[in-house]
Amino acid sequence: MKTIVFSIIAYFVFLSGFAQTSHLPNLSPGDYFNNFQKFTNESPDADAAFTNAQKLASNPAYENLATELIHNSFAQSFIYYKADSARLQMQAKRRVLATEILSKMILDSSALVRGQVKPLFYLTKVQEAAHDPGQLSKLTKEFIDSEVDGKDIYRYRSGRYGLLILGTLDQHAELKSLSGLLTDKLATQLRAGQVVVTDSTSRADLDKRAWYRFMNAYVNFLKSQQTNDRQQKETLLKTAFEYSPDLVDKNHKGGYFYDMHMLLGREKDGFQDEYLTFLTQNEDKKHMLATLLSMSLVDPDFKEKLVAAHKEVMPGDNFAKYWKDAVDASAVKSPPINLAVLGSKPFSSESLSGQWILVDFWGTWCGPCRQEHPDLQKFYKSTVTDKTKNLSVLTVACKDTEAKVLAYMSKNNYDFPVALADKGVEKSFKVQGYPTKILITPTGKYVTVPYGVDWVSFVNNYVQVD
Numbered sequence: 001m002k003t004i005v006f007s008i009i010a011y012f013v014f015l016s017g018f019a020q021t022s023h024l025p026n027l028s029p030g031d032y033f034n035n036f037q038k039f040t041n042e043s044p045d046a047d048a049a050f051t052n053a054q055k056l057a058s059n060p061a062y063e064n065l066a067t068e069l070i071h072n073s074f075a076q077s078f079i080y081y082k083a084d085s086a087r088l089q090m091q092a093k094r095r096v097l098a099t100e101i102l103s104k105m106i107l108d109s110s111a112l113v114r115g116q117v118k119p120l121f122y123l124t125k126v127q128e129a130a131h132d133p134g135q136l137s138k139l140t141k142e143f144i145d146s147e148v149d150g151k152d153i154y155r156y157r158s159g160r161y162g163l164l165i166l167g168t169l170d171q172h173a174e175l176k177s178l179s180g181l182l183t184d185k186l187a188t189q190l191r192a193g194q195v196v197v198t199d200s201t202s203r204a205d206l207d208k209r210a211w212y213r214f215m216n217a218y219v220n221f222l223k224s225q226q227t228n229d230r231q232q233k234e235t236l237l238k239t240a241f242e243y244s245p246d247l248v249d250k251n252h253k254g255g256y257f258y259d260m261h262m263l264l265g266r267e268k269d270g271f272q273d274e275y276l277t278f279l280t281q282n283e284d285k286k287h288m289l290a291t292l293l294s295m296s297l298v299d300p301d302f303k304e305k306l307v308a309a310h311k312e313v314m315p316g317d318n319f320a321k322y323w324k325d326a327v328d329a330s331a332v333k334s335p336p337i338n339l340a341v342l343g344s345k346p347f348s349s350e351s352l353s354g355q356w357i358l359v360d361f362w363g364t365w366c367g368p369c370r371q372e373h374p375d376l377q378k379f380y381k382s383t384v385t386d387k388t389k390n391l392s393v394l395t396v397a398c399k400d401t402e403a404k405v406l407a408y409m410s411k412n413n414y415d416f417p418v419a420l421a422d423k424g425v426e427k428s429f430k431v432q433g434y435p436t437k438i439l440i441t442p443t444g445k446y447v448t449v450p451y452g453v454d455w456v457s458f459v460n461n462y463v464q465v466d
Contacts, residue, residue, distance in 0.1 A: 058110040119158035210255030217243035244270020250450035300461030331445035335428040339419035357440040380416035
């Protein structure tokens with residue numbers, strides 16, 4: 001029997017009068033979120049999972065949490081990850097349940113619920129029509145009209161789903177023109193959506209910035225793979241490199257973390273290596289040096305390659321000065337730090353001019369902070385014994401009391417310097433989470449060490465100049 005496939009737009013119109021009734025006592029948004037996870041993972045129940053998702057997605061006050069739930073957690077059920085046979089079976093089973101939940105949400109009477117899942121629903125319909133070029137064309141055009149043209153492609157991550165749809169379109173040579181149209185429209189939106197950072201930029205907007213930059217890098221990389229024109233390829237790869245996550249983005253990796261894995265299937269912070277490979281193959285050594293410098297400022301693990309390239313391109317030039325000048329050009333002026341250190345003399349960053357200073361913001365109540373303190377203690381001891389590092393360490397206990405801090409330090413036999421945060425120090429360094437580490441340069445500027453990296457390696461490579 002031939003299956004009849006309706007236009008999704010007509011499908012929405014036809015079903016818009018139908019409502020799903022949810023019977024659930026009023027709970028906190030966190031309860032709805034956790035219940036949804038429970039009924040999709042621990043105790044699979046499509047009706048119960050839907051009811052909790054509906055409670056979140058239909059309430060404008062909970063939109064951000066609903067977006068996190070649906071587009072970062074739930075959406076993974078519709079991504080085909082490489083896996084062994086046992087895991088593939090698990091993925092298939094999970095997808096069946098997720099499809100049932102999604103079908104209920106797209107039928108909901110709330111426009112907020114339908115709008116929240118609509119881009120994801122389009123992706124699933126494109127996946128189902130993967131071998132039908134005619135239906136793919138129809139669905140893609142509807143997706144462009146409904147979710148891209150004149151729309152906010154970040155709000156419900158339609159930008160991500162558009163890029164995933166491209167993967168299906170590109171399997172059909174006859175859809176090359178349509179694929180190019182969708183690519184260009186997404187690229188235009190991603191360029192236009194870039195967020196400019198100011199002193200008052202919120203954490204939410206910094207997450208949004210990280211998303212737009214990563215996605216713009218990705219779409220330019222995609223376009224670079226579709227051209228054989230050398231100059232055009234270089235321009236596209238350079239753009240992909242320039243919009244790859246910088247230090248600001250890496251401290252807001254949650255903004256693009258799920259997109260990165262859904263699009264690339266792995267942990268990959270940008271397209272620096274692809275641009276570097278292009279420059280190397282084309283023997284553009286000056287551009288390669290500049291590229292390696294930019295890469296090293298974001299990820300100093302590249303410094304070894306930078307040193308070698310600098311020696312080749314600029315023989316006889318002082319690398320230490322080259323590196324320090326580059327760091328100061330990219331870093332931000334540091335506000336002064338004047339704090340009383342527990343059991344020691346007061347700390348003044350201005351009195352340590354000419355030294356590197358590592359400042360760590362933490363709290364006794366912070367699990368990730370406590371987890372890395374053995375390494376912090378070892379690092380501090382190394383700075384005491386190895387004066388060639390020219391590095392001082394200060395830690396700042398935040399939202400804490402002197403009694404709690406002293407008891408914690410004594411219990412764990414730590415002796416790294418600790419000051420209690422005053423009213424201004426966290427604000428002056430824009431601390432938005434814990435732990436946060438900032439590295440002050442010998443000339444009084446600073447960079448924020450990205451959260452989640454090997455911070456010991458990061459700091460050592462930044463400080464080591466020859």
